[in-house]
Amino acid sequence: MTNIFVPFVSAFFASMGFALLYNVRKRHLVIASLCGAFAWMFYLITDMFTNSLVIPYFVSGISIALYSELAATIFKSPATVFLIPGIIPLVPGLTIYRTMEACLYGDIQGFAEGLVNTLKIGGAISLGLILISSFFKILRTRIYKK
Amino acid sequence: MSENITQKEILDIATSIGYYILKYGGEINRVEDTVERIGLSYQMDAVHVFAISSTIVVTMVKNGNAISQTRRVHKLETNLERVEQYNALSREICNNNLSYDVLLERIKQIETNISYPFWVSFLAYSLVGGSFAIFFGGGIKECIVGFIVGFLLRFVMLATDKFQANPFFANATGAAATVILIKIASLLLPTLNVQTTTISVLMLLVPGVLFTNCIRDFVATDYTAGLSKIVESIFIATAIALGVGVSMLWR
Numbered sequence: 001m002t003n004i005f006v007p008f009v010s011a012f013f014a015s016m017g018f019a020l021l022y023n024v025r026k027r028h029l030v031i032a033s034l035c036g037a038f039a040w041m042f043y044l045i046t047d048m049f050t051n052s053l054v055i056p057y058f059v060s061g062i063s064i065a066l067y068s069e070l071a072a073t074i075f076k077s078p079a080t081v082f083l084i085p086g087i088i089p090l091v092p093g094l095t096i097y098r099t100m101e102a103c104l105y106g107d108i109q110g111f112a113e114g115l116v117n118t119l120k121i122g123g124a125i126s127l128g129l130i131l132i133s134s135f136f137k138i139l140r141t142r143i144y145k146k
Numbered sequence: 147m148s149e150n151i152t153q154k155e156i157l158d159i160a161t162s163i164g165y166y167i168l169k170y171g172g173e174i175n176r177v178e179d180t181v182e183r184i185g186l187s188y189q190m191d192a193v194h195v196f197a198i199s200s201t202i203v204v205t206m207v208k209n210g211n212a213i214s215q216t217r218r219v220h221k222l223e224t225n226l227e228r229v230e231q232y233n234a235l236s237r238e239i240c241n242n243n244l245s246y247d248v249l250l251e252r253i254k255q256i257e258t259n260i261s262y263p264f265w266v267s268f269l270a271y272s273l274v275g276g277s278f279a280i281f282f283g284g285g286i287k288e289c290i291v292g293f294i295v296g297f298l299l300r301f302v303m304l305a306t307d308k309f310q311a312n313p314f315f316a317n318a319t320g321a322a323a324t325v326i327l328i329k330i331a332s333l334l335l336p337t338l339n340v341q342t343t344t345i346s347v348l349m350l351l352v353p354g355v356l357f358t359n360c361i362r363d364f365v366a367t368d369y370t371a372g373l374s375k376i377v378e379s380i381f382i383a384t385a386i387a388l389g390v391g392v393s394m395l396w397r
Contacts, residue, residue, distance in 0.1 A: 010280040014349075017274035022171070023225040023261050077230045080172060084226060084355060089281065091354025094345060096379065100387035118357070126361040 007044060011089040012037035019085040028081055031071055035086030039064045043090060054124040060090055061128020069136045092121040153208045155246040157215050160184040161204045162253060165217040167232050168202055171224035174368040177202065180236045187240040198371040231256045271300040271350060278346035288343045291331045295347050299324055314385045320351050321389030351386050353379035
C-alpha cells in the first residue's frame, strides 16, 4: 500500500506547487492537484503490467484528459486549468535534462538515446491527451447542434 | 452588427482577448477559436486568425472592408486563472453582444485582479522542491533540503527577472545556484543524496510542460507554433545543463 500511497501524496503536492505557480484559482486548486496524483497512480499501476516505456504514459495521458474534460464540464471552465497541473508528474523534464547533460559532456550515445526517449514520452502523453479531447470536441458539437 | 460598436472596435477587443489568452498560456487552438467566435458573433462576414506562441494576426471582413491587427507576445507567463476568465468573457460576448466601453472595463478588471499574494510563489517553489524529492525516492532529509533550496531559488529567479536577464542566462544562473546551495547543504549533512535533491529542485526550471505542449501543438497540426516551442525548450534545457556543468567544477 505504501508504494502507491507515498508517490500519490508527493505527486499531489508537486502538482499543487505548479498549480500555485500557474495561478490556478483557489476553488480549483485541490481538484487540479488531484489530477496529477491520479495520473501518476495510473502510470504506476500500468507500469506493473507492461515492459513498454510508452504505454504507461499513454494510459495516464488518457486518464488526465478524461479527468480534466469531466472537471471542465462540471465547473464550466477550460480543460487546460486541470490539464497543465495534471501532466506535471509525467512530463519528461528529467529526461530532457539528462539528454542535454549527455550532449554537453560529449556522450553522443546517451544524447541520442535520451532524445528518442524524450520524444517517445512526450508523444505518448500528447497522443493520449489529443485522443480524448478530440472525442469530447466531437461530442460537444453534436450536443450543441441538437 | 449592433449600433454601439464599430468594426474597428470589435477587431481591437477580439485581438486583445486573443493576445491575453495566448500570453497566459492558452493553447493555440483555443486562441484562434475564441477570436473567430467573437468576430462571427458580431456578424462579421469573415474572420481570419493566425497565432503562434510569439504573435497573433487577426483580420476581420465586413461588407468587403477588411481590416487587420497584429500583436507581439514578448514573454509568456502562465496564468490559468486569467485564461479561465477570458474564456468566460468570450462566452458572454457570444451570448449577448456587449458594448465597447463595457468590454474595455471588463478587460481592465481582469488585468488588475491579483489572485494570490506575492509570498505564495515562494511557498510554491518550496513545495515543488520538497515534494519532488520524495517523488524521486528521497527521504525526509532530501525533502527538507529541497524545500529550503526551492525557497532560495525563488530569490535568484526574482533577481534575474529584475535585471530582465535573457532566459538562457536566467536558467543557467538558477541551475548553478541550485547546485551550489545543495553542495553547501551536503557539507552540513554528509549523508544527503545530492543527485536526488538537485534533480528535484531543477524540476522547477526544466521545460517539461513546454515540451509536452509543443508535441500537443504538432498533433493538433499547429506546426509553426510547435517548432518555436521545441526550439525554446531545447534552449532552456541546454542552459540548465550548462549551469549545472559550470558549478560542478567547484568540488
